Amino acid sequence: AMEFGPRTLGARSILASPATEMMRENLNTYIKHREDFRPFSAAVPVEQAGDFFEPSQLTDFLQGVxxxxxxxxxxxxxxxxxxxxVRVQGVSRNTNPSFWKLLVRFGEMTGLPVLxxxxxxxxxxxxxxxxxEAVRGFYCSGIDCLAIGNFLVKK
Known part of the structure; x- marks a missing residue:
């Protein structure tokens, strides 16, 4: 799926567990090569957002904090x-079913449906x-796995 606008919303994204501070450091140092202070956003199924985040106007489009x-x-x-x-993307089953399923499954495996x-x-x-471009980026970075459609490539 192609996305339009200033944010990637799951289709052209690098996803990672938010469970350790080291993950932010790894993303910034080995993949993004950017300053440590720049935040990453978090994606969560809309139905579970209230369990982890204070009430807000969650959108599919990362418009708020x-x-x-x-x-x-x-x-x-x-x-x-x-x-x-935190910048939060509320992921809806209706608008982004594949990403929603991934988040739900990650939550079942880890207890935290947030990436x-x-x-x-x-x-x-x-x-x-x-x-x-995705395959090139995968091989030129510290990314461990690449999912394109139904295909999964691992290093």
Missing amino acids: TRVREGKQHLMPAAIFGERL LNTSFNLFGEPVVSTPR
Whole structure:
């Protein structure tokens, strides 16, 4: 699926567990090659957003910032910036069923249906828009796995 606009919403994204601070460092150092202070967004099924984040106008389009619920910060340190702040993408089963299923399954496996979501582009390059660009980005970075449609490539 192709996406339009300034944010990647699951189709052309690098996804990672937010459970350790080290993940933010790894993404910034080995994949994005950017400053440590720049935050990543978090994606969560809309039905479970209230379990982890304070009420807000969640959208599919990463348009706002909310806070992680008090006592839940330890679950997702790589997603948090400032005072428990996080950019959250609420993923709907109706509008993005594949990404929604992935988040639900990740939650079943880990107890946390939240993934870091950042654009799939390497430093100084545009976001990938073809499978060829995705494969090139995969092999030129520290990314472990690449999913394109029903295919999974591992290093």
